[in-house]
Amino acid sequence: MTRAATLIAVLGVFIAMTILVLVRSMNGGTQVQGGQGNRLVPVSAYAVSERDFADIVEALGTAGANETVTVTARVSDTISRVAFDSGQRVEAGDILVELTDTEEAADLNEARATLREARRELNRVDDLIERGIAPRQRLDEANAAVERAAARVNSIEAQLADRIIRAPFSGVVGLREVSTGSLVRPGDPIITLDDTSIIKLDFSVPERFLSALEAGMPVAAMTSAYPDEVFEGEIAQIDSRIDPVTRSVTVRAEIDNAAGHLRPGQLMTVEIQRDTRTNPAIPGAAITRYLDDSFVFAIDTREGSEFVRQKAITLGRQNGDVIEVTEGLSAGDLIVGEGVHRVRDGMAVQVTETRGATVAGGPDTSQAVAAATSQP
Structure with missing residues (x-):
């Protein structure tokens, strides 16, 4: 009986302590919930x-020049002078390369001498006709000779012009691929010329976004070459056709490049913001x-x-x-x-x-x- 009484007493103390802990826990929770204390x-x-x-349509695009051309020769001949340096900016009409023109220059001198002689002969015939000595037919022959000589001069001058290669528009030349004395033929690349004042950025988007795109929408473009700079532009054109294989449409944006940071061929990330709110x-x-x-x-x-x-x-x-x-x-x-x-x-x-x-x-x-x- 003594052991049983002891166990009962211990069990009672344990139950009393458990009840006390529960009561305190409930009181604490009430204080927190009710905001008391x-x-x-x-x-x-x-x-x-x-x-x-704003919702963003994101794409990858390739930068292109506003105008670009590979300058070539129209005739076959050797280069007598290179008038540009790699990476130089040139203006429209500036001379880039001159080809050897010794033979054409000699022909031009001959043709000009022939023209001068024909004009002198025309003046003599005209004087004789006024005096009534020469027939009217002589005047027609003299005029024809002057016209033939003038045409010959113009033809040789055109041939000489083909030996002077000029910049078709203002821009920046690339790395030159020729030197003085090089033989060039029609179609041989001499230099590339790019107008990079405006960059044309072409990228493709899925056809489901076609209804959300229109010319004039702003775009933001980034490139790894300038990770902290955002290049802003706007959509200029949307292609009239959708690629039947990829089901995407090509979009062209134009970005002002007055600072000259962007170059043709760069890979750029494009973001188009829509539904701004x-x-x-x-x-x-x-x-x-x-x-x-x-x-x-x-x-x-x-x-x-x-x-x-x-x-x-x-x-x-x-x-x-x-x-x-x-x-x-x-x-x-x-x-x-x-x-x-x-x-x-x-x-x-x-x-x-x-x-x-x-x-x-x-x-x-x-x-x-x-x-x-x-x-x-």
């Missing part, structure tokens, strides 16, 4: 602000989810105390930690930004800090709605 849940608040969002934005840490629904805890003040209220929201696009809210919140609302896992609907809280109130409403863009690539 000092056991308020600390949270970090976030002041909702509006931001600019302004909506409330919140950090991802403030959102709780249940199945397909999303919620935040809005902070309300009642009788000098702060309480949280669970609120359903509809989310839009995301950019990093910033998420667009299309329904459920307005600019200026105060929500729990951090510590959402410690609060429940109706719980009293203590706001330790407030963020987001001073966030500038600069433009933010959503995650890309498509990634369309075009091979360079």
Whole structure:
């Protein structure tokens, strides 16, 4: 009986301690839930602000010059003078290369002498006709001789002009591929000339975005050569046909290149913003989810105390930690930004800090709605 009494006494003490712990736990939970005493849940608040969002169509494109040409010779001959350096900027009409013209120059001198003689003969015949000595037929023959001599001069001058190769437009020459004394033939490349004042950027997008594209839409392009610089331009043309194999359409954008940073052939990433809008934005840490629904805890003040209220929201696009809210919140609302896992609907809280109130409403863009690539 003594051992049984001892066991009963120990069991009674254990039960009493368990009941005491449970009562204290319930009292503590009531204090937190009801907001009594000092056991308020600390949270970090976030002041909702509006931001600019836009859907983005992203693609890869290849840069091209506004005008480009491979300069070649029209006749076969040796080069007598190279009048440019690699990478030099030239103006329209500047001489690039001169070909040997010794034979043509001699022929031109002969033709000009023949023309002068024909004109002198014409003057003599004209004088004789006025004096009534020569027949009218002599005048016709003299005029024909002058015309033939003039045509001969013009022909040789044209041949000489073909031996002077000029820049067809203003631009920058590439690396020269010839030297003085080189023999060139028609079609042989002498130099490339590019007008890079404007860059034409060609890229492809899936045909499903065709209705959302139009000439004049702004584009932003980036290249690995200048990772911290964004090149802005606009859509100039949209191809009239869709590729039947890839089901994509080629779009051409024009980018001002006055600084000369971009060069033909560069691979560039293109972003087209569409459906630009302004909506409330919140950090991802403030959102709780249940199945397909999303919620935040809005902070309300009642009788000098702060309480949280669970609120359903509809989310839009995301950019990093910033998420667009299309329904459920307005600019200026105060929500729990951090510590959402410690609060429940109706719980009293203590706001330790407030963020987001001073966030500038600069433009933010959503995650890309498509990634369309075009091979360079």
